[in-house]
Structure formats: structure tokens, C-alpha cells
Ligand code: HDD
């Protein structure tokens with residue numbers, strides 16, 4: 088295998104692990120903040136207990152999120168030195184500001200966890216608020232670099248020289264806003280569905296106590312509302328992201344839809360596999376005119392097909408499957424949250440078991456959406472590391488020894504992921520909810 | 533001029549990180565060492581320091597990496613190529629260390645010991661590896677082929693200066709962290725922990741000084757360009773030595789039980805100045821080279837407009853963060869209610 092493939096696999100693997108924990112690192116504190124606020128509003132101790140337990144889980148997750156992020160940052164510099172030269176000269180601002188966001192999160196996370204008993208409730212909520220701001224800002228700022236890779240701005244390259252640099256123009260590149268919002272929304276949504284997953288799982292177990300059920304129902308209700316609202320916003324904003332592709336990276340949209348020939352009244356194909364030989368999507372369902380409408384809100388919009396681009400510029404054809412998976416995840420989550428809202432708020436009933444089963448799946452489905460979305464966004468940009476400016480092959484390191492490192496990092500990630508699951512599982516098994524609920528009732532009376 | 537500001541900032545981060553990380557990794561090590569040995573108070577004190585601060589310390593290393601490639605993108609190409617293997621090893625160890633540090637506080641006491649050993653030992657290896665970056669920049673270990681640099685591994689394993697740097701890093705880690713933890717247990721009025729940490733500092737101090745002298749000697753034979761520069765900063769080196777002696781004398785005259793705050797505090801401050809002066813001399817002598825002899829601070833510098841924007845964000849960022857740091861310090865380094873808590 089050549090070094091480029093190994094370097095890409097190594098970096099992709101690191102990112103694939105980091106975003107699981109990073110996304111939860113953005114979503115969970117928002118859920119904790121909501122429950123803290125609800126506690127202040129209702130004074131019901133269940134909400135305080137939720138915040139406390141989720142914080143413990145979050146602290147463990149941070150234990151993997153922070154080191155894998157550190158690896159990501161160092162690997163970015165080590166594996167893609169050609170890219171880092173442009174980053175250093177043009178788009179170092181987001182990285183720099185991100186460091187301050189990390190500080191904000193780290194300082195106030197420690198304050199929230201270890202000084203909770205010495206702070207007034209509102210100071211505690213303020214620290215938690217800063218944790219959320221720090222986490223959201225980290226996500227938004229790193230996404231800024233990613234947006235810059237897709238829609239570079241603020242510099243030119245002539246004969247290998249980087250010229251006419253305007254760092255703020257690079258910072259506010261055309262797709263920054265829409266991409267950053269997408270990442271922030273999906274992260275919060277994922278946090279919400281994770282909580283929904285845990286609560287439904289507990290409700291499905293043969294739980295003896297009505298009191299325990301009440302607790303989990305509260306959590307589920309909160310997660311359904313938050314998840315539903317953010318799923319709705321995600322789909323609206325996702326639509327806007329797709330229109331951005333139509334404008335700025337048409338071959339990526341073409342690959343996402345498996346469209347080879349440029350057409351007006353273009354159909355939208357759902358599912359299936361793109362076939363390079365016959366230039367069509369096999370086993371897909373076609374919805375006439377829909378793609379043109381998606382791309383620019385009008386049926387007669389012309390959508391560029393892959394054949395309009397040189398073949399070495401084509402993104403990988405599996406982009407279609409990745410994109411479909413992400414959109415399917417979004418569709419399912421939105422549908423399920425709406426259905427649950429219908430049961431809970433219109434029919435005013437508890438959720439039936441089959442709905443709970445769906446929510447148990449919703450956490451993993453949200454993560455699958457995140458993973459496929461990112462792999463689509465990064466690999467769909469190939470062969471470019473900076474769109475139409477720098478090829479990935481020009482950016483890669485020339486050092487040897489990559490295969491060994493791939494294996495070493497793979498082993499570490501396996502150890503970390505397995506251990507974090509074991510630790511979380513045992514922690515909550517050793518500290519079950521029931522005794523806490525009983526204690527809570529006693530102190531309340 | 534801009535280059536000088538940038539390298540000064542970068543050097544400042546490196547120094548702050550080395551002091552903070554030394555204390556961080558050392559605390560992890562001591563916490564492990566005294567766990568379950570009937571000296572649990574010493575472990576508790578170390579953990580009191582460590583739990584809130586490891587995340588903040590970790591951000592500094594990210595900050596160094598970011599400052600390096602944003603200020604000196606030209607150097608990051610050479611550094612990235614040469615440091616691929618050592619850099620990866622460092623982050624691998626860092627991942628193990630941080631993760632297991634967090635895990636060990638959430639598992640059943642039965643398993644705590646095992647996890648603490650993993651994070652304690654890997655933590656002590658990190659400074660040893662990190663510091664190897666310094667001799668690598670001295671130039672002897674970098675080969676040139678066609679148009680790229682590569683690391684000559686054999687030479688690293690047989691170099692006296694590499695080993696003296698490593699020994700120095702490990703001993704400094706043990707010394708500085710013991711000293712700070714002695715100060716911390718003094719504030720906490722925990723006599724048992726205080727005695728242990730004072731003793732550790734007393735033992736490791738002179739050895740760390742010897743290791744520093746060994747570095748000096750090995751630089752003389754292996755990097756003469758650096759040595760000839762270094763001797764022109766003799767006054768700084770002597771000031772550093774003086775600070776060590778003052779701090780150490782204070783340590784000797786400290787009572788063997790917790791007492792007034794100022795003595796151990798002053799010893800810590802002197803010792804930090806010892807490291808500050810020495811690293812100032814080393815850093816100045818190293819200039820203008822980032823990697824001898826190919827990369828200087830001028831050859832790798834970023835574009836002026838980016839530098840201006842970065843500089844502005846530094847100012848705004850620090851102004852925004854200062855209250856946060858102050859609150860953090862008050863709540864965890866000063867507040868007796870926190871430090872004195874029994875576990
Ligand atoms: C649970 C996660 C999730 C869900 C349900 C969705 N997305 Fe998404 N999507 C992401 C998670 C994500 C992501 C992981 O966050 C990405 C990767 C890169 C990025 O900016 O966000 C992304 C990227 C991304 C891109 C590519 C941007 C680029 O390549 O620069 C498009 C066009 C969409 N999304 C569109 C949609 C649409 C139309 C959705 C319909 C509901 C949708 N997304 C749901």
C-alpha cells in the first residue's frame with residue numbers, strides 16, 4: 088500500500104474515534120445544563136440527580152475525548168505537513184481561538200465538578216454554561232478549518248508560493264456558517280438521543296419500582312423534546328448544506344446523488360449503489376424532479392453530473408451510500424421524535440414498548456449519522472485536501488514508518504474504547520439509581 | 533522583530549508547560565507510589581492537586597503545537613517529518629496516561645491500583661520522551677537525503693546528551709512535583725504527606741542538579757555551536773544555580789511538620805526561577821535556530837497579516853480567560869476547604 092493511503096487511513100481512524108467522544112462532549116453538557124435549569128425552575132430533585140449522574144458519565148467520556156483530540160491535533164501536523172503550511176499561513180486563527188475554547192471548557196469543567204459544593208447554584212450553572220460554550224466553540228472552530236478545505240478563501244497559490252493572505256476572509260469562508268451550524272445542531276441532537284437511549288433502555292428492563300420509572304420518563308421526555316427540535320433544525324439546515332454543495336462543490340453533490348449526466352428536472356435517487364460501468368444507480372428508488380428542487384428550490388434547475396468533470400477529480404462513488412445513510416438517520420430520528428411527541432403530548436399516553444425499542448436504537452443511529460456525514464464530507468472532497476488548490480497527495484508526509492504507527496494507534500483505540508465501555512458500565516452498576524431515589528425521598532420529607 | 537515576539541511567546545508556553553506538566557506527571561507518579569501503602573494521605577493530596585488541573589495542563593501542549601505551526605509553518609514541515617515517530621509515541625503515551633487517570637477514579641477500589649500504575653508509569657515516561665525533542669533540534673540526529681530530512685535513530689540511542697536530557701527530565705519531574713506537593717500539603721496541614729514530599733524533594737534535588745551539569749557537559753562535546761553560545765549567558769546560569777541553592781537551603785531548614793506558609797512557598801518560587809533562568813539562557817543560546825542548521829525563526833515565519841490577526845486573538849483570549857484562571861486558582865490552590873478535605 089502506498090503511504091498516502093496509510094496516512095489517510097490513520098488520520099481517518101483517529102478522527103473517527105475522536106468525533107464519537109467529541110460529539111458527545113458537545114451534546115451531553117447541553118443536556119446537563121437543561122436539567123440543571125429545570126431543577127432551578129421546578130425544584131424537583133430528580134433533575135439535580137440527572138445532572139449529577141450524566142456529569143459522571145461525561146467526565147469519563149472526556150477522559151477519551153481530550154487525549155484523542157490531542158492526538159488528532161498532533162497527527163494533523165505530523166501527517167499533512169504540506170497542508171499545515173497553508174494552515175499556518177492562512178487559516179491558523181480558528182486553531183488558535185480553539186485553544187482558548189479548550190481552556191474555557193477545561194477550567195470551568197473542573198470548577199463545575201470539583202467545586203460544586205462551594206458554589207451558589209447560579210454560579211454553578213454559569214460554570215456549566217461556560218463548559219457548553221467552550222465545547223460548542225471547539226466544534227464550530229475546528230469545523231471552520233474543515234469548511235475552509237471545501238471552500239477555500241483569502242489566499243492564492245502561485246508557483247507554490249502562498250500569496251495575498253487575508254486571514255479573516257479565510258476564517259469567514261463561504262461555507263463556514265452553514266457547516267458550523269450543521270455540526271453544532273447534530274452534536275446537540277446526538278447528546279439528546281443518547282439520553283433517550285439510556286432512559287428507554289432502563290424503562291424496557293423489568294423495573295420493579297414505579298418511582299424509578301418516573302425518573303426515567305422525565306429524562307426521556309426532556310430528551311424527546313430536545314432531540315426533536317434539533318432534528319427538525321438539522322434537516323432544514325442539512326437542506327441548506329446540500330444547496331451549498333450545488334454551488335461550491337458540484338461534483339460532490341453529483342457523487343452524493345450518483346448523477347452522471349448533467350440534467351434539468353434531475354431526479355433524486357434514494358438507496359442503491361452507484362455503478363461506474365453502466366453510469367447509473369442500481370437498486371435505487373427514483374423521485375422525479377426532486378434533486379433539481381433540492382439543489383435550488385426549482386424543478387428546472389440544471390444539476391451538473393460527474394461526466395462534466397475529469398474522472399481523476401471524481402469523489403469516490405460510495406459517497407452516495409454515505410450521504411443516504413446520513414439523511415436516513417436524520418429522517419428516522421425526526422420521525423421517531425415526532426411520533427413520540429404525538430403519543431406524549433397529544434394522546435397524553437406513555438410510550439409503548441416498540442417505541443422505546445426505537446429510542447434505544449436512536450443513540451447509535453445518531454452516531455452513525457455523524458460518522459457517515461464526516462466520512463462523506465472528508466472523502467467526498469478527494470482528491471483535494473484544499474478544494475481545487477492542493478491535492479491530498481501533495482500534502483502528505485514523506486517519512487517512513489507509517490504502517491507500524493497505524494497498528495500502534497489501532498491498538499490504543501481498541502484499548503481505550505473497550506475500557507471506557509467497561510468503566511462506564513461498572514460505574515453505573517456499582518452506583519445504582521434506586522438507593523439514591525430512596526435517599527432523595529427521605530431528605531425531602 | 534515579529535519573529536522575536538512569536539518565539540518569545542512560544543518559548544513562554546514551553547516553559548509554563550514544562551513546569552506545569554512536570555508537576556502534573558510527578559503528582560500522578562507519587563499518587564500511584566503511595567496508593568494503598570498506609571500513606572493514603574499523600575495519595576489524596578496528590579489527587580487533590582491532579583484532578584482539577586490535568587485538563588488545563590493538557591491544553592498547554594495543544595497550545596504549543598498550535599503556536600508552532602501557526603507562527604512557524606515553515607519549521608513545522610521539517611519538525612513534522614523528523615518528529616513523526618517520537619511525536620506519535622508521546623501522544624500515544626499521553627492518551628494512555630490521561631484516559632487511565634480518569635478511569636482510575638471511576639472504578640471499583642479493587643481495580644484502582646492497577647489503573648493508577650498504568651497512568652503513573654506512562655506519565656513519568658512522557659517528560660522523558662518530550663525532552664528528547666530538544667537534543668533533536670541540536671542537529672546531530674537529522675540526516676538529509678535528496679530534498680528531505682530524516683531522523684537518524686541509531687545516533688539517538690548512543691548519544692550521551694540524549695540520555696542526560698532524559699535523566700534530567702525524570703529527576704526534575706520528581707523534584708519539582710515533590711516540592712510543590714510539600715507546599716500543598718503544608719497548606720493542607722497534613723504532616724504525614726508533608727514529611728514524605730519534603731523528603732522526596734530533598735533526595736531528588738541534588739541529583740537533578742547533577743543531571744543538569746551532565747547536560748552542560750554533553751552539549752559541549754556534541755553541539756559545540758550551542759555550547760559556545762551558552763557560555764555567553766553564564767550570568768543567567770549562575771543565577772539559576774543560586775536560585776537552586778537558596779530554594780534547597782530553605783528546604784533543609786524547613787521543619788519536619790507543617791508550619792507557616794512562606795518557607796515552602798518561597799522554596800517553590802526560587803526553584804521555579806531556577807528553571808526560568810536556565811531555560812532563558814538555553815533558549816537565547818539556541819536562537820536564531822529552531823532546528824540547527826537548516827531552520828531559523830526567520831526562514832519558517834508566517835505571513836505578516838496572519839501574525840497580526842493571531843497576536844490580536846492572543847490578547848483578547850488572555851483577557852477573557854484571566855478571570856477564569858483566577859477563579860480556578862482560588863478554588864483549587866488556595867481554598868483550604870478544598871485542599872484539606874479528607875477523601
Ligand atoms: C446525526 C447526524 C447528522 C444528520 C441526521 C444529518 N447530518 Fe448532514 N452531516 C453531519 C451529520 C448529520 C456531520 C457529521 O456533522 C457533517 C459532516 C461534515 C459536516 O459539516 O457535518 C454532515 C455533512 C453534511 C453535508 C456535507 C457538507 C460538506 O460536505 O461540506 C451535507 C450536504 C449534509 N450534511 C446534508 C444533510 C441533510 C440534507 C440531512 C437531512 C436530514 C442531514 N445532513 C442530516
Ligand code: HEM
Nearest residue numbers: 095099102103106229230232233461462465466469472479
Ligand atoms: C470530525 C470528524 C471527521 C472525520 C470523521 C473525518 C474523517 C476523515 C477521513 C475518513 C479521512 C480519510 C479520507 C479518505 O479516506 O478518503 C479524512 C481525511 C482528512 N480529514 Fe477529515 N474527518 C473529520 C474532520 C476533519 C476536520 C474537522 C478536518 C480539518 C481540520 C479534517 C481534515 C482532514 C484532512 C486534512 C484529511 C487528510 C486528507 C484527506 O484525505 O482528505 N477532517 N478525514
Ligand code: HEM
Nearest residue numbers: 108109112152153156157159160163189222225226590591
Ligand atoms: C468536528 C469534529 C470535532 C468536534 C465536534 C470536536 C470537538 C471537541 C471537543 C468538544 C473537545 C473537548 C473534549 C471533549 O469534550 O471530548 C475536543 C477536544 C480536542 N479536539 Fe476535537 N473536535 C473535532 C475535531 C477535531 C479535529 C479535526 C482536531 C484536530 C485537528 C481536534 C483537536 C482536538 C484537540 C487537540 C482536543 C483536546 C483539547 C484539550 O486538550 O483539552 N478536534 N474536540
